Amino acid sequence: MDLMHDDVERLLLEATTSRSRKVKNRLASIWMFGSLCVAVVPLALVIGFVLFKGVGQLSLAWFTEDLPAVSRKAGGGMGPAIVGTILITLGAALMAIPLGILGAIYLHEYGGRGRFARIVRFMADVMTGVPSIVMGLFIYTVWTLAFGLNGFGGSLALGCLMLPIIIRSTEEMLRLVPDELRQGSYALGNRKWRTIVTVVLPAAFGGITSGVMIAIARAAGETAPLVFTIGAARNLNLNIFDGPMTALSVQIFGNAQTPFDAAQSRAWGAALTLVGIVFLMTILARVVSSRVARRHAA
Amino acid sequence: MSPETITQSSPAASGAAPEEILEPPVVFDVRDLDVYYGEFLAVRDVNLEVHQHEITAFIGPSGCGKSTVLRCFDRMNDLIDTARVEGQILYHGVDLYDPRIDPVEVRKRIGMVFQKPNPFPKSIYDNIAFGPRLAGFKGNLDEVVEQALRSAALWDEVRDRLKKSAMGLSGGQQQRLCIARAIAVQPEVILMDEPCSALDPIATARIEDLMQELKSEYTIVIVTHNMQQAARVSDRTAFFTTEVNSESDTRTGVLVEYDSTDKIFSAPADERTENYVTGRFG
Numbered sequence: 001m002d003l004m005h006d007d008v009e010r011l012l013l014e015a016t017t018s019r020s021r022k023v024k025n026r027l028a029s030i031w032m033f034g035s036l037c038v039a040v041v042p043l044a045l046v047i048g049f050v051l052f053k054g055v056g057q058l059s060l061a062w063f064t065e066d067l068p069a070v071s072r073k074a075g076g077g078m079g080p081a082i083v084g085t086i087l088i089t090l091g092a093a094l095m096a097i098p099l100g101i102l103g104a105i106y107l108h109e110y111g112g113r114g115r116f117a118r119i120v121r122f123m124a125d126v127m128t129g130v131p132s133i134v135m136g137l138f139i140y141t142v143w144t145l146a147f148g149l150n151g152f153g154g155s156l157a158l159g160c161l162m163l164p165i166i167i168r169s170t171e172e173m174l175r176l177v178p179d180e181l182r183q184g185s186y187a188l189g190n191r192k193w194r195t196i197v198t199v200v201l202p203a204a205f206g207g208i209t210s211g212v213m214i215a216i217a218r219a220a221g222e223t224a225p226l227v228f229t230i231g232a233a234r235n236l237n238l239n240i241f242d243g244p245m246t247a248l249s250v251q252i253f254g255n256a257q258t259p260f261d262a263a264q265s266r267a268w269g270a271a272l273t274l275v276g277i278v279f280l281m282t283i284l285a286r287v288v289s290s291r292v293a294r295r296h297a298a
Numbered sequence: 299m300s301p302e303t304i305t306q307s308s309p310a311a312s313g314a315a316p317e318e319i320l321e322p323p324v325v326f327d328v329r330d331l332d333v334y335y336g337e338f339l340a341v342r343d344v345n346l347e348v349h350q351h352e353i354t355a356f357i358g359p360s361g362c363g364k365s366t367v368l369r370c371f372d373r374m375n376d377l378i379d380t381a382r383v384e385g386q387i388l389y390h391g392v393d394l395y396d397p398r399i400d401p402v403e404v405r406k407r408i409g410m411v412f413q414k415p416n417p418f419p420k421s422i423y424d425n426i427a428f429g430p431r432l433a434g435f436k437g438n439l440d441e442v443v444e445q446a447l448r449s450a451a452l453w454d455e456v457r458d459r460l461k462k463s464a465m466g467l468s469g470g471q472q473q474r475l476c477i478a479r480a481i482a483v484q485p486e487v488i489l490m491d492e493p494c495s496a497l498d499p500i501a502t503a504r505i506e507d508l509m510q511e512l513k514s515e516y517t518i519v520i521v522t523h524n525m526q527q528a529a530r531v532s533d534r535t536a537f538f539t540t541e542v543n544s545e546s547d548t549r550t551g552v553l554v555e556y557d558s559t560d561k562i563f564s565a566p567a568d569e570r571t572e573n574y575v576t577g578r579f580g
Contacts, residue, residue: 189432191402
C-alpha cells in the first residue's frame with residue numbers, strides 16, 4: 001500500500017491548518033492572557049494606592065519621631081512602630097529560623113517515614129492553617145497574662161506563625177536535593193551530620209532562604225496576634241522584654257479605623273513603610289541566595 | 299552452596315598448573331555472601347576473590363545482584379535500612395561486616411564511582427578538595443587537586459576553570475571528575491557501578507583508557523551491563539544470573555562463574571555463561 005504524494009500532503013496539511021483548531025488555540029491563548037491580566041490588576045492597584053496615598057507622609061520626622069499624643073491631629077512620626085516591627089519580627093525570626101530548619105533536617109534526614117516524624121509533619125501542616133488570631137490568643141494566655149504586655153509576646157506569637165512555614169518549606173527543599181549527592185558524600189567517607197552540613201544544606205540554601213523570607217514577610221504584616229500581646233506604646237521602646245511596644249501593622253489597624261483625615265493618612269504612610277520593608281527584605285534575600293547559588297552552581 | 303551452581307577456579311584449585319605465574323595478593327575474599335532486603339533474598343552464595351592491581355568485572359542481566367554485591371564492598375548497603383548481609387567479606391583478612399568495623403572508615407579506603415555522574419554543585423576545585431578537607435588534610439591542597447585531576451586525565455580540560463562550577467562540565471567530564479574526587483582521598487580500591495552507562499561511546503572509551511592507567515596504582519572492581527566492556531578492560535570476570543524461587547515468585551541473584559576474563563569469554567565452564575556471553579540470553 002503506497003501513499004501518494006497528494007494523500008500525504010492532504011493528511012499533513014489538514015492537521016495543521018484545521019480552522020476550528022486555530023480558533024480554539026486563539027481562544028485558549030486569549031483566556032490565559034486575560035486571566036493573567038485580571039490577576040495582576042489587584043496587585044498593581046494595591047501597590048499603586050499605597051504609594052499614592054502614603055508617599056506624602058514620608059519625611060525624616062516620619063522615621064524618627066514618636067507617635068503624636070492625639071492621633072486626630074497631624075504631626076509626629078512612626079518611629080516606634082517601625083522599630084517595633086523590625087525588633088519584634090527579628091525576635092520571631094531568631095527563634096523560628098534555627099528551630100524550623102533543624103526541625104526540617106530532623107524530619108527529612110533522620111525521621112523519614114517514622115511515626116513521630118509523620119505526626120510532627122501533620123501538626124506542622126495543621127499549624128500552617130491556624131488563624132493568626134488564635135495564635136495571638138494562645139500567647140496571650142500563656143505569656144501576656146503572666147508577664148504583661150511586651151514585644152517578646154509578639155515575637156512568640158509571630159514565631160509560632162513562622163515555624164510551620166519554615167519547617168515545611170525547608171523540608172521540601174531538602175527533598176529536592178538528589179540522593180546521589182548524599183551517596184557521593186558517604187562514598188568519600190563523610191559522616192551523616194557532615195554530609196548534611198557540607199553537601200545537603202549548601203545545595204538547598206537558595207530554596208531554604210526563599211522559604212524563610214516568605215515566612216518573615218508573612219509575619220511582619222500580621223496584626224491580630226500583636227494586638228493581644230504588645231500593647232499600644234506611643235514612645236520608642238527598644239527593650240522587647242519590658243513594657244508595651246507598637247508595630248506598623250497595629251498602627252495601620254488603629255489609625256484606619258478613625259474618622260480623622262490625619263490618622264487615615266498616617267495609616268497609608270504606615271502601609272507604605274511596611275510594604276517597603278518587606279520589599280527590601282525580599283530583594284536582600286534574592287541577592288544573597290543568587291550569590292550563593294552562583295558560587296555553587298552557575 | 300551446590301557445586302553445580304558455582305563453577306569456580308580458586309587459585310588453590312588451578313594453581314597446580316606449572317606455567318601459572320604467581321597470583322597477585324587478594325584484596326577482597328568474599329565467603330558465602332548472602333544479601334537480603336527485608337525478607338527478600340537478593341543474592342546468595344557468592345564466593346570470589348578480588349586481586350590487587352587488577353580490574354575485576356561483574357556482568358550479568360538486570361536484577362542479578364551484581365551492584366548489590368559491589369555495594370557490600372564499601373558498606374553502601376548500610377544506607378538501605380532493610381538491607382542485611384550474611385557471610386563474610388574479608389578485606390586483607392579483616393571482615394568488613396564485623397560489628398566493630400566503622401563503615402565510614404571503610405569508605406575512606408574503598409572509593410566508589412556511581413552510574414550517574416554525581417558531582418557536588420560546587421566548583422571543580424572544591425569537588426576534588428572535598429575528601430582531603432574532610433580528612434583534615436594539612437598541606438598543599440592545590441597540588442593534591444592537580445594530581446588527582448591529572449590521574450583522571452581531566453587536568454588539561456579544566457585547568458583554566460577550576461573555580462567554575464562542576465555542573466557545567468559534560469557528562470563524560472563529570473564522570474572523570476567523580477573518579478578524580480575518589481582518587482583524591484587516596485583509596486586502595488575503586489568500585490565502579492556501571493560508570494559508563496550514561497555516557498556516549500567516546501566518553502566511554504576515555505574512561506576505559508583511564509581504568510587501564512589507574513590499574514597500576516589501584517584495585518578496580520567494575521559492574522557493567524556491557525559485555526564488550528568487561529572483555530576489553532577486565533582481568534577477571536564474574537558472571538551473575540537470576541534464579542526464580544519456586545515458592546515465591548521472586549528472583550534471587552547467583553554467581554554462576556568466576557574466572558579469568560579470557561576464559562569466561564572464550565571457554566566458559568558453565569552453559570549459562572556461554573549462553574550469556576554469546577548473546578543467546580540476556
